Amino acid sequence: MKVRFITYVNCPCGHRGSIVESIYDDGQSHWYLATLRGLSHTGHYDGANSLFAENTPACTACGLSLTPENVDSSEFMSRQAHDHAEIK
């Protein structure tokens, strides 16, 4: 089973990016991959949110380090409802 989660992040400057997590688990092998879209790895977040701590996303437009507070919460809610679809 392969599942993809997308966390949208809004920078205060108006730039928008996302963190895409791909999770695969067929009962024998398991892997996890997080990639940044429209964001760079040059942020300096060092808090409790492991997704942000491991990826340290920063805005590619203005360079601001982004944190979980910049997550688009409306998209996050819709992601809970719609983006759990299995990719076949």
Ligand SMILES: [Zn+2]
């Ligand atoms: Zn920005």
